[in-house]
Amino acid sequence: MAASLELADADPVSVLLSWLQQHPKATAALGGPGRVSGIAEAPWPHLRITHGPGGDLRDLTWATAPEVTLEVYGDPSGWPGQAELRRITMACAAAAKDIVEAPHAPGRPVISGIRPSGTLVWSPLVDGTPRWILGLLVTLHP
Helix, strand or coil: CHHHHHHHCCCHHHHHHHHHHHCHHHHHHHCCCCCEECCCCCCCCEEEEEEEEEEECCCCCCCEEEEEEEEEECCCCCCCCHHHHHHHHHHHHHHHHHHHHCCCCCCCCEEEEEEECCCCEECCCCCCCCEEEEEEEEEEEC
8 A cells, every 4th residue: 555655646747847947958948937837828939748648557556657748838829830840849758758867855756657648749729839749658656
């Protein structure tokens, strides 16, 4: 039971959110600090990190591979374009993978792998706001 409770505290979204908020590659790709959060908000472009719909919780006793969704939004006016937002999305995904090689921070979950869960999807909002979506499977344990 204790292992299952520890596993419940191993939240991949909070770990990747704080990692990418401080990552120089993500900051550079997005055009400056303050552009990574859990909601779609200005300044644009902006990276939203949230729980994904998939993943593998295995037997709920140790390492799991939940899905985390990266959504990169452009300005509602359509800037930057589709190709530039794709480049930003891929740069942020590569920056996320860097956490695997980073020294472990005590009290934080151990992330041992990050890989795409599927394809990179162009999915603009109904109001025309440009957006790319990419799911990442994050293998982690408490």
